[in-house]
Amino acid sequence: MILEGPTYTDLHAVVDEVWSAFLGPEDPLLPALPDTGLGDGVTWSAATSVTGAWNGVVTVEIPDVVAQTATERMLGLAPGEDLSTEDVADAVGELVNMIGGNVKSLMPGPSALSLPLVARGTIASPSDLTEVSCLDLTWAGSPLRVSVLARRDVPARATDKQESA
Amino acid sequence: MSIAESSFHYVADLVRRETSMLYEQGKEYLVEARLLPLAREAGDSDVDVYVSRLMTDAAERRKAIDALTINETSWFRDNAPYQAFTDVLLPQAIAARQATRKISIWSAACSSGQEAYSLSMLLDQHLPLGWTAEILATDVSTAMLGRVKAGRYSQVEMNRGLPATHLVRYFTRVGSEWEVSADLRRIVTTQHLNLATTFPPLPTFDIVFLRNVLIYFDLDTKRDILRRVHARVAPGGSLLLGSSETTLDLTDSWEREAVGRVQVHRPVPAAGAFGLTAPTRAAV
Amino acid sequence: MHALIIDDSRAMRSILRRIVTDLGYDTTEAEHGQAALDHMEGGLVPDLCLIDWNMPVMDGYQFVQRVRDDPRWRDVTLMMVTTESEHGQIVRALAAGAHEYVIKPFTPDAIVDKLELLGLLVAEVPA
Incomplete structure (x- = not known):
C-alpha cells in the first residue's frame, strides 16, 4: 500500500508561513544543499502526532542556535538573554504544533492533533512509521529538518486491488 | 547591509x-x-x-x-467602504438599474483580488434574486491577475480581516491554500490595465473602487487618472478612493458626499450632457 | 478592556499579550481552559478571550461550550486562535459559539483586523 503524505510544495508553504510569521520575514527559509546534514551540535527535536482519518507524526529538528533564536523572537527578548530549558522546549513545541496542525489539514480528516513532545537530542521514530515527506532547509545559516511520517495502521490486505460497487 | x-x-x-x-x-x-x-x-x-x-x-x-507594485491587502480592508457599499451604494445602483437588473463594478488596481472577492461576497448576500452582477478586476501586474483568476489564498492571507463565517461559507481548502467558491469566481473577471496610460475599451460602471493606489502616482498622473476614470463611472454612480485620497482640485467634475465614515465621489456630468442618459455599455 | 489569553504555550501567550497590550488591553493568562474558567469563576469578566484549541486539562472547544452555557458571560467575545485549520473544525467552533477564528500562524495585523471586525479596537492603531 502507498502511504499518503503532504506534497513537498504544501509542506514547504506551511513551514514557510510559520517561520515568516513568528521568526520574521527578513531571513528566508532556503533549501539546504544536498550534502548538509544537521551538524554535530546540540539538536532539539519536537514531534506531534495526528490520529484519525490519517495517522502519522510530524517532527521538527533544529540545532540549538535556531531553537534559542526562535525562543527569543517568540518571547520578544533581546538576543543573548538567559533562556530556561523550559522556555526553549515550549517555543519549539509551539513550532511543531503549528506545523502539525496545518499538516493535519492537508490530509484527509477528521483527525485529532496530540500535544507536542519536545526533547533535547533526537526522538527515535517507532518502527511502524515511514517517512513520507521531508524538508531539509537552512535558516539564517543554520540547518533544520521537518519530516512527516505516516503510520501503517492497517495491516496490508492480501488483495487491495479493485473496489467494486 | x-x-x-x-x-x-x-x-x-x-x-x-x-x-x-x-x-x-x-x-x-x-x-x-x-x-x-x-x-x-x-x-x-x-x-x-x-x-x-x-x-x-x-x-x-x-x-x-x-x-x-504589490499592495499589501486584506479582506474588507478598512471596513467602512464595504459598509457604505452595502448600506447605500448597492441599494442606489439597484434603484438605478431596474430595467437591466445588472450591476457593474470595477475593482481598479485589484492586486491579489481580496477587494473584488470581498465585494462579490456582499453581492452574494445582498443582490436581489434574479439580478446579475459583474466585477471587473484590473491590475498592472499580470502575475496578480493570475492570482485573482485562481482565487487561492494562503493561510496568512486568509487571516487578514475575513470574517470566519465568510471563510466557512465561501472557501474550501486546497492543499495549504484556500480557494474561493466557483460561484464567486464567476462574478469576477480580470483584465490587464495600466492606470497611468490610456485605458482599453471599458464599459461604464455603477460603482468603482480605486483605493490606495493614487498615492503611488505624481500629481499630474493622479489628475489624469481621475479624468479618465470619470468617463467610466455611470451617471449617478460612485467612486470610492482610499481614506487618505481625494479627487484633488477637480471640483468641477466630482462632487463629494459623506456616506457613513467614507467620502463617495460622484461624477458631475459634463456641461450640455446634463440629464439622465442611459449609460453606453461596451463589451468587456 | 481586558483580554484573557488561553494557550498552553508560554511563547504563544507572550506573542498574543504583546499584540493586545499594544492595542490598549489589560491581560490575564491561563494555560488551559480550566485555569481560564477558574479566573472567570473568581470574578474576572473579560471583554475578549483568545483561545487555543489543543490544550491539556480542558481544551478550547470545551471552554467555549462552558462559557456559552453560562448567562453570566454572554457578553464575552470568544476568538479562537489555533492551528486547527480544517473547514469542519472552524464550523464546529462557530456553532459552539465562538465569534471569530484566527488560524496559526498569523501576523499581528490579523489579530488587529479581527478585533476591528468585532468592534473591539480600543486604542489608535499606528498605520
Whole structure:
C-alpha cells in the first residue's frame, strides 16, 4: 500500500508561513544543499502526532542556535538573554504544533492533533512509521529538518486491488 | 547591509517608467524588502547584485516590477467602504438599474483580488434574486491577475480581516491554500490595465473602487487618472478612493458626499450632457 | 478592556499579550481552559478571550461550550486562535459559539483586523 503524505510544495508553504510569521520575514527559509546534514551540535527535536482519518507524526529538528533564536523572537527578548530549558522546549513545541496542525489539514480528516513532545537530542521514530515527506532547509545559516511520517495502521490486505460497487 | 544608492535609483526609474508609480527617497527599505526574496531565489548574494541582473534580464525585470507594485491587502480592508457599499451604494445602483437588473463594478488596481472577492461576497448576500452582477478586476501586474483568476489564498492571507463565517461559507481548502467558491469566481473577471496610460475599451460602471493606489502616482498622473476614470463611472454612480485620497482640485467634475465614515465621489456630468442618459455599455 | 489569553504555550501567550497590550488591553493568562474558567469563576469578566484549541486539562472547544452555557458571560467575545485549520473544525467552533477564528500562524495585523471586525479596537492603531 502507498502511504499518503503532504506534497513537498504544501509542506514547504506551511513551514514557510510559520517561520515568516513568528521568526520574521527578513531571513528566508532556503533549501539546504544536498550534502548538509544537521551538524554535530546540540539538536532539539519536537514531534506531534495526528490520529484519525490519517495517522502519522510530524517532527521538527533544529540545532540549538535556531531553537534559542526562535525562543527569543517568540518571547520578544533581546538576543543573548538567559533562556530556561523550559522556555526553549515550549517555543519549539509551539513550532511543531503549528506545523502539525496545518499538516493535519492537508490530509484527509477528521483527525485529532496530540500535544507536542519536545526533547533535547533526537526522538527515535517507532518502527511502524515511514517517512513520507521531508524538508531539509537552512535558516539564517543554520540547518533544520521537518519530516512527516505516516503510520501503517492497517495491516496490508492480501488483495487491495479493485473496489467494486 | 542596505541597497546602494545607484541600485535604488535604477529600480525607482524602472518602476516609474513602467507603471508611473513613485518610489521616493526614504523608500529604500521597501525596495530592499521586496527584492530580497527574488534575489535569494535567483541565487544572488544581495540586492545590488540582483539589480545588476535586472539590467540585462527582461523576464526578471517583469518579476521585479510585479513584486514592487504589490499592495499589501486584506479582506474588507478598512471596513467602512464595504459598509457604505452595502448600506447605500448597492441599494442606489439597484434603484438605478431596474430595467437591466445588472450591476457593474470595477475593482481598479485589484492586486491579489481580496477587494473584488470581498465585494462579490456582499453581492452574494445582498443582490436581489434574479439580478446579475459583474466585477471587473484590473491590475498592472499580470502575475496578480493570475492570482485573482485562481482565487487561492494562503493561510496568512486568509487571516487578514475575513470574517470566519465568510471563510466557512465561501472557501474550501486546497492543499495549504484556500480557494474561493466557483460561484464567486464567476462574478469576477480580470483584465490587464495600466492606470497611468490610456485605458482599453471599458464599459461604464455603477460603482468603482480605486483605493490606495493614487498615492503611488505624481500629481499630474493622479489628475489624469481621475479624468479618465470619470468617463467610466455611470451617471449617478460612485467612486470610492482610499481614506487618505481625494479627487484633488477637480471640483468641477466630482462632487463629494459623506456616506457613513467614507467620502463617495460622484461624477458631475459634463456641461450640455446634463440629464439622465442611459449609460453606453461596451463589451468587456 | 481586558483580554484573557488561553494557550498552553508560554511563547504563544507572550506573542498574543504583546499584540493586545499594544492595542490598549489589560491581560490575564491561563494555560488551559480550566485555569481560564477558574479566573472567570473568581470574578474576572473579560471583554475578549483568545483561545487555543489543543490544550491539556480542558481544551478550547470545551471552554467555549462552558462559557456559552453560562448567562453570566454572554457578553464575552470568544476568538479562537489555533492551528486547527480544517473547514469542519472552524464550523464546529462557530456553532459552539465562538465569534471569530484566527488560524496559526498569523501576523499581528490579523489579530488587529479581527478585533476591528468585532468592534473591539480600543486604542489608535499606528498605520
